[in-house]
Amino acid sequence: MTRFGILGFGLHAVRRLMPGFARAHNCQVSALSRRDMAKARASAAEYKIPLAFDSASDLCRSPEVDAVLVTTPNACHLQDVLLAIDAGKPVLCEKPMGMNAAECRQMVEAGGKAGVLLGVAQVFRFEDSTARLRARVANGEIGRPIFARSEFSYPGRNHARAWLTSAALSGGGPVADVGVHCIDALKYILDDEVVRVSARGFSDQDSREVEAAAVLSLEFSHGTLGMVAVSTRAEYRTPLEIVGETGVLRADDGLNVERPISLQLRRGGNVVESELVSNQYAYARQVDMFADAVEGKAQFPVSGEAGWQNQEILDAAYHSMKSGRTEDVIQVAASKSR
């Protein structure tokens, strides 16, 4: 039974991580940290978590913590991950892994040097929807994939996670926040790597320093063309669609973790088959699989290198938004961790 300490116990921990831990088999939460000690104690009491800290470093050094889950604002990931590594604690870092690829490299190199397990919480790798789409594409059900589309929008005006619109804390808007999910999901489903990206976005008054919406064109190494659209200016929606030479696989709300998803196989414009799947166990599986890796029973599917590779794509996308160019994506050696 792996005991996790959650660094930065905020809205994400409350809404997603704790329900995940409640369903997990192989791990539990033994500690949390918040910047304010009174709030840390209140959260610990509310969620029946034994230890409360206002210091990331104290949490990392606690003998009651076997693994650290970093869910602080993106700008804090680097220092928090390094603290955990310094303390010799396996560390699972929320996405996006850092503020830029250089930070991710630092984390990966520190973890490698210390021999400490480092993983990235790309939760959609643990979903039934992405797993089934991946299997069905690999099965040849739609022939060669021509287009792959993933969109993620949510209403982000005056969002409770206020740091999301501060470029200094978030590193970017919806491209970094949810675009990384879309990109990772398409990579996983196609079992392919992104080699080039171009991106266009817009900001408005409420998006402050970051983009309010963006579209990304992705080129995969095997030729599939990807489209990603993300925004904090529309209702919650997560459509996924893979268009192949002989058919189409589609899920209207393919990445959602709350309600059942209908995966449709379409041919000639008609739904010829549909399958209901649910992603309700994704967060539980993510921490159970990390716990398995901590205990040496399995490999965690999203290595630090894989998180770093995703960050290279984000960096290229933001670079493209500024340069107006299609940007090559740097390929991180050994990033494939499937």
Next chain:
Amino acid sequence: MTRFGILGFGLHAVRRLMPGFARAHNCQVSALSRRDMAKARASAAEYKIPLAFDSASDLCRSPEVDAVLVTTPNACHLQDVLLAIDAGKPVLCEKPMGMNAAECRQMVEAGGKAGVLLGVAQVFRFEDSTARLRARVANGEIGRPIFARSEFSYPGRNHARAWLTSAALSGGGPVADVGVHCIDALKYILDDEVVRVSARGFSDQDSREVEAAAVLSLEFSHGTLGMVAVSTRAEYRTPLEIVGETGVLRADDGLNVERPISLQLRRGGNVVESELVSNQYAYARQVDMFADAVEGKAQFPVSGEAGWQNQEILDAAYHSMKSGRTEDVIQVAASKSR
């Protein structure tokens, strides 16, 4: 009753134009031309068209022809349109209008100088689906449009229109052939202009000199981000989707002219309303409206300038595919013809 002469009576005329004329009220076909006189006579006999020509210029000069419909391969549009203008005949040119914007400019200037009506056959301007989507977006049903997507694929390997894969005859692959429909449809639905475009595509052995598939990112002047995907490597599909701040309008086969289309209004991931529309009269309306314009009863909705503007977008897209840059779209004065 306007009498049309069809220049280049090929597969498109047989499959789309003649069924359109059969439903038209205000016009008929009095002449056709094909390169081969025997074939021209055979087609004329088969479709009960009085006059057959093997010379575009003879057709244009015929006193039995009131208006010319140019549906030759794209590389012939310039000379054919100029022949019609020289003969003083109103001319409706198939899309894409030409091989490049310079050709379109020549056509528009010649038409203007001669005082001859010039229109472009962007048939989707005459569809119920695009008209309803435009009206509903204008109505504010989905709030401000954030994303607009249009896709058009069809199986194009060994297509009967063999000239489509010859760059010298077509000017381009599916971007020129059907991408121009997607672009024009989104412009029409959003009532907006494209100011920047970036495009990525790929070719394969069967696509010969042109692209087999491409994705385009469009930036509209009012901030909406557009996504267009076109290919000759998937089944026939024409999805249309407009994602607004408060809802989504979607049609799975939004541009098809053959079967009924369900326009869905979606909120919170659910279909809250749907409407059945049909585009079966689009080709008939297109020629009836051109005939009305010939007879001075109305303005034709797609001017030469509007076709030229679309070609500027195609040119920028092809330029972008080569340059790897997002390209600004040259704005043609007075192209708005709605």
